[in-house]
Amino acid sequence: MRNNTITLFAFLFLCLTSCKEENKFPLEKKYWDITDYDNVIREIKYGTKPDEKLPTFDNPETKLLVEKLTDEENFKVVLDDNSLGLKHRNEIAQQFFEKWKDMNSIYNEIDRTDKYVYEKEYIEVFNFGLELQLKYFKLGNDEIIEKSDDPKSLSVINTVDSNTGTLVNNMIIYLDEINNEKSYTNVGLDLIASGIDKNFIDLINTYPNFNYENLLEKVNLMLKKTKSENIKQSLTKLKNFIESKKTPKAEGSEL
Amino acid sequence: MRVKITISVLIFFLIVFYSLTKVNFLDYESPKKYEEIDSITFNDFRGLEFFQNSLYGNEHFAYIKTSIDYQIENDSLIVESFFHPSSSYVYNQNAFSKELLSHELYHFKITELYVRMIKKRISELKKTDKAEIENIINQLKINANEFQLKYDDETFHSYVLGKQKKYEKNIDSLLNLHSNFKKSKVYIHEK
Numbered sequence: 001m002r003n004n005t006i007t008l009f010a011f012l013f014l015c016l017t018s019c020k021e022e023n024k025f026p027l028e029k030k031y032w033d034i035t036d037y038d039n040v041i042r043e044i045k046y047g048t049k050p051d052e053k054l055p056t057f058d059n060p061e062t063k064l065l066v067e068k069l070t071d072e073e074n075f076k077v078v079l080d081d082n083s084l085g086l087k088h089r090n091e092i093a094q095q096f097f098e099k100w101k102d103m104n105s106i107y108n109e110i111d112r113t114d115k116y117v118y119e120k121e122y123i124e125v126f127n128f129g130l131e132l133q134l135k136y137f138k139l140g141n142d143e144i145i146e147k148s149d150d151p152k153s154l155s156v157i158n159t160v161d162s163n164t165g166t167l168v169n170n171m172i173i174y175l176d177e178i179n180n181e182k183s184y185t186n187v188g189l190d191l192i193a194s195g196i197d198k199n200f201i202d203l204i205n206t207y208p209n210f211n212y213e214n215l216l217e218k219v220n221l222m223l224k225k226t227k228s229e230n231i232k233q234s235l236t237k238l239k240n241f242i243e244s245k246k247t248p249k250a251e252g253s254e255l
Numbered sequence: 256m257r258v259k260i261t262i263s264v265l266i267f268f269l270i271v272f273y274s275l276t277k278v279n280f281l282d283y284e285s286p287k288k289y290e291e292i293d294s295i296t297f298n299d300f301r302g303l304e305f306f307q308n309s310l311y312g313n314e315h316f317a318y319i320k321t322s323i324d325y326q327i328e329n330d331s332l333i334v335e336s337f338f339h340p341s342s343s344y345v346y347n348q349n350a351f352s353k354e355l356l357s358h359e360l361y362h363f364k365i366t367e368l369y370v371r372m373i374k375k376r377i378s379e380l381k382k383t384d385k386a387e388i389e390n391i392i393n394q395l396k397i398n399a400n401e402f403q404l405k406y407d408d409e410t411f412h413s414y415v416l417g418k419q420k421k422y423e424k425n426i427d428s429l430l431n432l433h434s435n436f437k438k439s440k441v442y443i444h445e446k
Binding site: 084 | 311312408411414415416417419420
């Protein structure tokens with residue numbers, strides 16, 4: 001009799017407490033915020049045993065997680081929302097940037113043959129960061145201009161120019177991966193090529209008047225070095241695009 | 256005999272517990288009409304939440320319960336939208352979040368919008384046909400529910416402020432468009 005009552009209460013307790021099963025990762029959530037990134041990055045970094053495979057695109061069980069992790073919509077939904085204040089968006093961009101720096105070290109493992117173990121994930125995280133930086137630096141510059149007494153003053157122009165230079169240098173790090181070509185398969189190299197097509201063209205469209213001499217020099221060097229046809233094509237396209245944006249010098253000028 | 260008593264007591268507590276999750280009758284406040292929308296604050300959100308204490312990991316969340324109630328008469332229909340304080344929940348009744356409150360109140364506005372749409376459709380009827388009236392109401396209730404879900408999805412519960420503002424503008428303008436149907440009573444074949 002007592003056993004029956006205990007069983008009944010135990011059953012009831014189980015029913016009530018098991019109503020909601022919490023997933024370790026917020027996969028059903030439409031947009032991830034900073035807290036989600038914080039939790040997910042920590043869980044992947046420290047919750048995966050050394051001999052366990054990290055979440056990847058080719059594993060149906062973890063595909064969705066990596067897709068969510070590298071989904072640019074997560075930051076775009078805030079950073080592109082003009083209804084939100086510039087300062088707020090800038091702060092969020094900075095927080096995302098900090099999270100991205102944490103993400104960068106998740107998939108950088110190299111095997112005994114110097115090949116990336118998770119090349120697709122590594123490049124997608126890289127691409128996520130490039131797109132994020134484009135928005136982050138733009139918001140930062142916009143805030144500087146908005147808060148300045150005179151947006152056309154030399155000090156403002158120099159600060160904005162210096163920030164843009166930092167952004168360009170950060171993006172050049174992506175091109176450094178061409179020096180590691182041997183660490184990638186053809187699939188990885190193709191992904192790098194599409195990353196160049198997308199992000200560098202966006203960079204130049206955002207800052208068409210910036211002096212891209214450093215970038216152009218890097219592109220020329222990488223063009224000589226790369227063995228990948230797709231990367232060659234992307235670099236050539238980029239080179240032509242930079243040159244097309246150059247202001248033609250006035251002929252016969254004595255100044 | 257003792258087993259029966261135990262089971263009865265258990266069932267009683269279960270019913271009380273379940274009812275509390277639906278309507279907090281311990282802190283009951285009667286449903287409010289749409290006319291009172293401007294006076295609603297989070298103090299009116301008196302519902303209890305026992306299990307779901309976060310929404311996608313966010314503990315600072317709220318939900319509103321609204322309804323469409325109607326009564327068919329000989330040549331007319333009374334239809335109204337209601338806000339149910341004791342079934343609506345907020346994580347903290349003293350919360351100061353204009354955006355969160357506004358998002359929840361626009362759910363109430365959507366309900367009112369569909370009430371007005373029902374009245375518009377009914378006013379166009381040529382004769383009183385109870386089955387047809389109920390059919391119209393049920394269909395628009397389904398549409399209202401779909402709209403509510405879409406609103407939550409696209410604004411992501413007000414997280415996407417740009418979308419939230421767009422929805423607010425759209426809903427206000429639709430309510431305005433149906434301003435001839437503010438009164439609770441509508442006559443059939445009314446011109």
